Structures are given as structure tokens and as C-alpha cells.
Amino acid sequence: MITIDAKGLHYKELNKIIRESIASGIKNVFLENVNGQYYIGDGIKGDNITITVNGVPGNDLGVFMDGPSIIVNNNVQDNVGNTMNSGKITIKGDAGDVVGYGMRGGRIYIRGNAGYRIGIHMKGYNEQIPIIIIGGKVGSFFGEYMAGGVMVLLGLNNSEELAGEYFGVGMHGGAIYLKKKIDFSKYSKEVEFLEANDDDMAFLKKYLLEYAKDFNLSSEDLIGGPFYKIVPSSARPYAHLYTSSSL
Amino acid sequence: MTKSSFTNIQSEYLAVIDHAKCVRCKRCIQNCGWGTYSFGGDKIIADHSKCVACGRCYTYCPEGAISILKNPTVMRENGNWQDYHIKNIWRQSETGGIAISGMGTPLKYKKYFDHILLDACQVTNPPIDPLREPMELKTFLGKKPSKLELDFNEDGQPVLKNPMPPQIELSTPFIFAPMSYGSISLNAQKAMALAARALGIVMNIGEGGLHDEMVPFGKNIIVQVASGRFGVNRDYLNSGVAVEIKIGQGAKPGIGGHLPGEKIGADISRTRMIPAGTDAISPAPHHDIYSIEDLRQLIYAIKEAINYEKPVSVKVAAVHNIAAIVSGIVRAGADIVYIDGFTGGTGAAPIIIRDNVGIPIEIALAQVDQRLREEGIRNEASLIAAGSIRTSADAIKAIALGADAVAIGTAALVVMGCHICGKCHTGNCSWGITTQRPELTRRLDPEEYGEKLYNLINAWSHEMKDILGAMGVNSIESLRGSRERLRGIELTDSELKVLGIKHAGM
Numbered sequence: 001m002i003t004i005d006a007k008g009l010h011y012k013e014l015n016k017i018i019r020e021s022i023a024s025g026i027k028n029v030f031l032e033n034v035n036g037q038y039y040i041g042d043g044i045k046g047d048n049i050t051i052t053v054n055g056v057p058g059n060d061l062g063v064f065m066d067g068p069s070i071i072v073n074n075n076v077q078d079n080v081g082n083t084m085n086s087g088k089i090t091i092k093g094d095a096g097d098v099v100g101y102g103m104r105g106g107r108i109y110i111r112g113n114a115g116y117r118i119g120i121h122m123k124g125y126n127e128q129i130p131i132i133i134i135g136g137k138v139g140s141f142f143g144e145y146m147a148g149g150v151m152v153l154l155g156l157n158n159s160e161e162l163a164g165e166y167f168g169v170g171m172h173g174g175a176i177y178l179k180k181k182i183d184f185s186k187y188s189k190e191v192e193f194l195e196a197n198d199d200d201m202a203f204l205k206k207y208l209l210e211y212a213k214d215f216n217l218s219s220e221d222l223i224g225g226p227f228y229k230i231v232p233s234s235a236r237p238y239a240h241l242y243t244s245s246s247l
Numbered sequence: 248m249t250k251s252s253f254t255n256i257q258s259e260y261l262a263v264i265d266h267a268k269c270v271r272c273k274r275c276i277q278n279c280g281w282g283t284y285s286f287g288g289d290k291i292i293a294d295h296s297k298c299v300a301c302g303r304c305y306t307y308c309p310e311g312a313i314s315i316l317k318n319p320t321v322m323r324e325n326g327n328w329q330d331y332h333i334k335n336i337w338r339q340s341e342t343g344g345i346a347i348s349g350m351g352t353p354l355k356y357k358k359y360f361d362h363i364l365l366d367a368c369q370v371t372n373p374p375i376d377p378l379r380e381p382m383e384l385k386t387f388l389g390k391k392p393s394k395l396e397l398d399f400n401e402d403g404q405p406v407l408k409n410p411m412p413p414q415i416e417l418s419t420p421f422i423f424a425p426m427s428y429g430s431i432s433l434n435a436q437k438a439m440a441l442a443a444r445a446l447g448i449v450m451n452i453g454e455g456g457l458h459d460e461m462v463p464f465g466k467n468i469i470v471q472v473a474s475g476r477f478g479v480n481r482d483y484l485n486s487g488v489a490v491e492i493k494i495g496q497g498a499k500p501g502i503g504g505h506l507p508g509e510k511i512g513a514d515i516s517r518t519r520m521i522p523a524g525t526d527a528i529s530p531a532p533h534h535d536i537y538s539i540e541d542l543r544q545l546i547y548a549i550k551e552a553i554n555y556e557k558p559v560s561v562k563v564a565a566v567h568n569i570a571a572i573v574s575g576i577v578r579a580g581a582d583i584v585y586i587d588g589f590t591g592g593t594g595a596a597p598i599i600i601r602d603n604v605g606i607p608i609e610i611a612l613a614q615v616d617q618r619l620r621e622e623g624i625r626n627e628a629s630l631i632a633a634g635s636i637r638t639s640a641d642a643i644k645a646i647a648l649g650a651d652a653v654a655i656g657t658a659a660l661v662v663m664g665c666h667i668c669g670k671c672h673t674g675n676c677s678w679g680i681t682t683q684r685p686e687l688t689r690r691l692d693p694e695e696y697g698e699k700l701y702n703l704i705n706a707w708s709h710e711m712k713d714i715l716g717a718m719g720v721n722s723i724e725s726l727r728g729s730r731e732r733l734r735g736i737e738l739t740d741s742e743l744k745v746l747g748i749k750h751a752g753m
Contacts, residue, residue, distance in 0.1 A: 123520045
């Protein structure tokens, strides 16, 4: 275990200390007084490694991360879990824009709200399924170009508008689950709005229980249905956009 | 208009078989990826409408019995309305689709390389004989210090005071241009990897991830990160000699890419990490890059992930404001900037973009090099020029205009048999290059074509040495950005000014 006082440290120094600590076999890293440092946990790899962040981390938290866990006791800024491969990020506050861009695996749990372009171009392949669960509401372009993985939007905190404009535009893989029914008529015609079935709920249960435990929420309240499911209407939304040129 | 007359006029070429020579071996049926040929009981029958003039059939016909002719059925000639305008209107009116094609623009725009002449020595400053004298083509790509500060060690030998930033070492100033697994076959990638390894240069893996079988070639691979982030993870970033962020492509500046679902089989699906059969969509922008500051953020996210041990490159298309854009990219921390010109190739692009958007590489290079020098930051990044380098002369002119190295894409495919038929987007390439159909890809032998690629780059390097010798310099470094050794011909004053060269005779 190591505790690092991040006060006044540039991200380059801070991340170097984190990388060196992990390389030396330390499994628990506590960061105090974090104040906007970028790239915390960038590209770190390994099992049973946990970084606990006190303060507000800067952009690209957990970018390219492969295995470890990060717990943030406050809000986070933009690009959390950018192109993350595996591991887990738990955020007790709100998250900024572009969470989990191109994410390929692992979990991101956000207790509060999140900004624009959450989970865009998430991927998934066989057993590798990235999961994002958001407690509150999200901004526009939720799940844009989503190609795989699963997102859950819980709408706790009695949010009135669950999501902004352009929900699921260009979505061509994966699934989005909602705990509240929304009027989907104004949204993308590239997706379908369904009621979640027993298989869906069996899949989600494990993650929702973990989410409830992480944030001290009542698991009955969280799992109690019904849930709604949004899936792409086609794996090839733009297949008919083109014709072969004669030149 | 009846369907049949429409189809007939669409036959660009006629596949004509000399039945007196034909021995009915059916090799043409087997070789054609387009289904042009079939056996009609006693003779080979050709469906002309399917022929794209890719050249595979006559190359492999043992009797020389096949001729591919341009369809003599003429459309009424009109200098303004070319037949491709008319045919595309017909096609688009039937399908409502965006007209797409493969390869760089086939339209005859002015090629500035063809209007630039090289200098040579006569009498006063003698040429150098490259067969007798050492001639250095070695090239290092990466940020260079603004000045060299030396210390001396115990033995009195000079050593650098500050560590040199990470570099890619090339034995000769060529790299193989980014072409992804998906747009081209794994065997085509392997051929380039084998050649790159034998030559001591690098290939760029493109944006489709790194197939398991390419991993051993890591020391000769630049890995790419594009907006689709296919196959990108920590290990991928660390598996090559450099990481490139792809922002744009010369054939399609400002737009993204869609690899069609029918090209996404099990292997590509695993390499790109998307389900089989889904379109692989690269959005037009990286949605985490909306500014130079955001680009800097991604550059340094990658540098952190690779522990600052390798250079980071940024690839952009040559567009109107390219000098200011590249200045911003260099200031954002890129160690290499790859500039792809207007005529650069593509696996698929809307022709309306390909044929109308961007600027030629020659002009872009001259402007970028000039701007970076004026700003005192030319040493901060190396420049790679691309966009149909057709000869070693194009390459050496590009270097004299300011490039550190050039990238070879289309020329490398031509080595593998490509006849530039421009149908890469269909996935039917008879040469096994831009296809994933196993019966087609297996005919591309990586070793055979790796050797041919090796030969080509070797030949061009020898030619380059000849030119350097003629110019009286013994190192490619001495020619870099040396526009005094270039002269323009048949160019206007504005063109000469923008290229930063004098007219021939001056």
C-alpha cells in the first residue's frame, strides 16, 4: 500500500510514481489532494490493483487501462475510461463528457449524472462486454455509434429528462437498458425500444447488485423491474447509403 | 430505357476470348474474382458487364487467348459531359446511393511532381560516383533537439548531454503506407511486413487492429489509432515502434469510413473487436478531439501509455490550411506528422469527396515545411509525405520539398499485382489484395510478394543514390528541404511561389 499526496504534482510525475509503485508489486494506491491531473491510471495493467482517488481527477482517467480498479470519491472530468480494455472505475459523483469512448471491456459505474457522448463507439467481442451504469441522467448523443457492450441508465435522483438529443444515433451493436420508460418517438429511427425480458434481467442482475453494493443502495429497489431495452434495428445502418461508381 | 441497354452501356470492357487458342483449361473462371467467365458446355463464355479490367485472367491464361478491350460502343462524345458523369447519374438515379469507389482519384489533375526538375553537378562541383563512394540514405523519424549539447566522457569521446527523443530508424526513407486488415488481406499485410523487416524500414498497420500473426513483426510496424479505435488497447499501443493517430486521409479528407459488414468475418471481427457481420464504422471526427488541445490530450494519453519510449505520429489529409494545421499538430506534441495528399489511395471513398476535396501533396509539403521553418519548430517533428508516390523521382522531389520520408501505398499494391481497377470497395479483388474471400486471398503469397516489394524499394533506393551522386551530395540529409536543387517547368508564377522554387533557367 502507498499513499501519494498529489498536491502540486504534474500528471507526468504523479503517473510515473503510480506506474513505478505498481511495477514494484504494490496493490493498493491511495491518491490524496488530486486536483485535475490528467491520465491517472493510463495504460496500467494487472490484477487486484486498486487506486483510490480523493479529489477531482482530470481528463482521461483510466484511459487504455487493462485490469486494475479505480475508485473516485468525488466527481470526475471528461474522457473517463477512454478505450479501456478491462478493469473497473467507480465514481461516487458525476462524470463529464465522453465516458467510455471505444471501450472494449471492463465496468464503469457512475453514481451521479454524466455528460454528452457517453459510451460512444463502445465495442464488444464474445466474452468481452464493456458495461457502463449511470445512476442519474445523461446528455445528448448517448450511445452514438455504439457497436457493442451494455449501458444501463437508471434515472435515480428523480431526473426529469433522462437523456438529451440524438439518443443512440448510428447505434449498430450492443444494448442500452433504461429503468424508466421514456417517450422514444423523438429519438433515432436506427434503434428499437423493447421491454427487457427475463434473459436480459438475468444478465443485468450481477452488475446491478455490484452497483448497489458499491454505492450502498437498496438492491431490491434497483433490480425491481420493469426495465426497457434499446437495441439497434440493424447491424449495418448505412448499408444502403452507397452505390458503386463507374470511375 | 430498358434494363438490357442500360447494362450493355455499363460494360466498360469486353473480355474477348480467342476460341482458336483457348484450350478450355478454365483457369480464367477460377482466377476471376468477378464471375466474368463461365463454361458453356463447349467453350468459355464471358459476361462483359462484370469485367473491371483487373488483368488477372490474361496474366494467368496459359495460351494468351484473352484480350480485354475497352468497349467500343461509344457514348456520344462531349467534352463537358464525360461518360462517367452520365453513367453515375444513371446508377445514382436507380439506387439513390452515394457513388463510391476505391483507389485515388483517376481524374487528370495537374501533377506537380511532373513539373519539377532536379539539379545535377557539372564541372565546377563534381558529381559523386555512388558505386565508389558511400552514400547515406539512413533516416531517423522523430523529434530532434533544437541544438546538440555535448559532454565528453572519460575516454574523451563526445556524448549527448540530454537524451535524444525516441526515433524510428529507417535504412532508406520509405515506409509502407497505412492499409488496415479488412481493407486489405492479411497476406498483403504480411508481404509488406516481410519486406519491411528485410529492408530495415517500417509498415503502418492501418486502423483495423493488429492480427495475432502480425505481432512478431512489431519492430517494423507503426500501429494506428483512428476514430473507430479498432483493436486499440495498451498492449497494441506498445506492440510497434511508434503510434499514429489517424485524423484524415488524402482520398477522403474530413469524412470517416465504413468497412461493410460483409467484409467482417470471424478473423477481422476478432482483430477489430466488433461482432461479425456488423459494419465497422469510423466516424468522421474522433469524438474526443474537437480542438488542438484535445489532440494534445490524446497524444499525451498515448505517450503516458507507452512511457514516452516511442514517437507519436499524427496523420492528416492535405487541405487548404494545412500549414497552420500542421503547426498546431507539432505544437500539440506530435513527433511525426504524416501528410496525405489529394491523389492518395483508399479502400473506399465517395467519389465526390475523392475527386474534389483536398490539395496536392507537393504544395502541402512546401507550405508546411516553410511554415515550420519560419516558426522555428521544424526540428520538433519529422514529416512523412504520401499521396501517390509513383517513382523514386517523386520521392526525392518530395524530400527536397521538405519531407523526411515518403509512404508507399498504391505502388506497394501494384507490386502485388494490382492494376488499379479501383474496385477495392467490392471485396472481389482477383489479386487477393483488397478482399477477404479465402479462395482469393490464399493466392497472394506473402514471401513471393515480400521479395518483390524488397526489390522495388531496393531499386528506388539505388536510383535515389544515383540522383544524390549526380547532385554532388552524399547523404539524403543534405537534400532535405533543399528547394534550391529544384526547378519548375510549365508553372505559373503563383505555382512557383507556393512551391517555393524557381523556374527552370533561373
